[in-house]
Amino acid sequence: MKAYSYLLFFFSSLGAFNGVILALWLFVRKNKQPSDTWLAVLLLLISVRIAKSVAFYFIPTLDKSILQIGLTACCLLGPCLVVYTYTKSKSVTVNNFPSRLFICLVGIVFTIGMIYPYNENLELWQYWLYRGSSYVWFVCLIIASYLYYSRFKEVAGNWKQLLSEQTFITIVGCSLIWLAYFTASYTSYIMGAISFSVVLYLSSIILLKPPSPSSNKIDKYANNKLSKEQAEHYSILLNQLMAKDQLYIDPQLTLPRLAKRLSTSHTVLSQLLNKHYQMNFKQYVNSLRVACAKGLLLEHPNTSIDDIAEQSGFSAPSTFYNAFKQQTGLTPNKFRTLNL
Known part of the structure; x- marks a missing residue:
């Protein structure tokens, strides 16, 4: 493997690895919100999808069962994003209706996988489920965006606050990853994996960046009359x-x-x-x-x-x-x- 390939493998797989670490941290951290659980599930699904893409890109003869796991995660990505956005916006518990619907969908997808495995039903998985999951993801992005806008309209006029809002960043990040995969035929299949690494690190930098002391001081003491x-x-x-x-x-x-x-x-x-x-x-x-x-x-x-x-x-x-x-x-x- 050439140096270029090593670098490509490193940067494309880095997001998947750190996505799993971040998801595990969200699962076990103290005082977590219900939405944190769904964000962790979303990160795990994306990480599995990305890991499959990286493996398939560098090993085209990859076993079909591994491809099936990746496409299964892809089928659940969009619905999981909707449940996360709904839970985040409504501040409800994990046992809300959308979450139960998502669990039912998980059961349906896994049942299809057991009855119609990838290696025996290539057309079903390579065409219908692969393309269908992409369109479902797109529809779910629209639904999630609507849920976010209907609940968080008050921050729409404040770009600094908007760009540091977790739900907004998650939706934008998922949109960029979807776009990278959807346009892969014009660029490269590995772009989806690289986009996740970039999105994950940029999001972490934005969300973990401490507020500016000077701006806080100005706001605190402004118009002190x-x-x-x-x-x-x-x-x-x-x-x-x-x-x-x-x-x-x-x-x-x-x-x-x-x-x-x-x-x-x-x-x-x-x-x-x-x-x-x-x-x-x-x-x-x-x-x-x-x-x-x-x-x-x-x-x-x-x-x-x-x-x-x-x-x-x-x-x-x-x-x-x-x-x-x-x-x-x-x-x-x-x-x-x-x-x-």
Whole structure:
């Protein structure tokens, strides 16, 4: 193998290897969100698909059973992306309807593979499933994009925030990988594998890049002229808004969104919370969610703690447990037992 081939093999397989490592980390890390599980599954599926491509590119006589594994992963890529986007946007548990539908699809694909194996049904796998999975992936990209846009419209006007948003980066990355494979007949089959390596590393750099200290400082102290009268005025409006619309129940509530509902800037709202409530945005919203949860725990003694957490606006049970114990000194179960 020439030096060029060695380099090509290294860079094309690097993404698949690191994709598996990242997926395993997402599976085992503490305080993970439900969407993290689906992102891990998505990374594993892409890694399997990429690994098959690399192996087939350098070993054209590859065993058909290995090709079947790669194409099976390819059939599930698009649907998995939709489930990830849905779970991310709705902040639901893993046992939601799309996830159950995905599990059924996994069963169907594996059943087809057992009844009609690749080495005995070349046309089915090389034409129908190979081409069909590409079109299904494309349709799923459109669905995922719609789900994302319908839920995260509030960041559409802020490109810096948009370009650092996990769901957006995942959808764009999957789109680039799909495009690389779809246009492989005009470029090279190995471009799909290389595109994954590039996308994975660029995404990691963007998501892991710490925020600029200077920009944070400017935002924190900009327009530091909130008077006592203004603070009292906005405080009354904020209390009325929260009492009437219960915005804290939305797990995706952000400081800019709340500021927009309050008809002010996020800088003014941040100053209000820091000065008038002596809390940051996260602490303020969690205090309202914990107060809501305390009422639900007593009103619905037979409702599970996880359901109470979701109804109170928490995106994950672990976040709920931590916030509740921090504010009350008790676990939700202990609080319910002592007050019933």
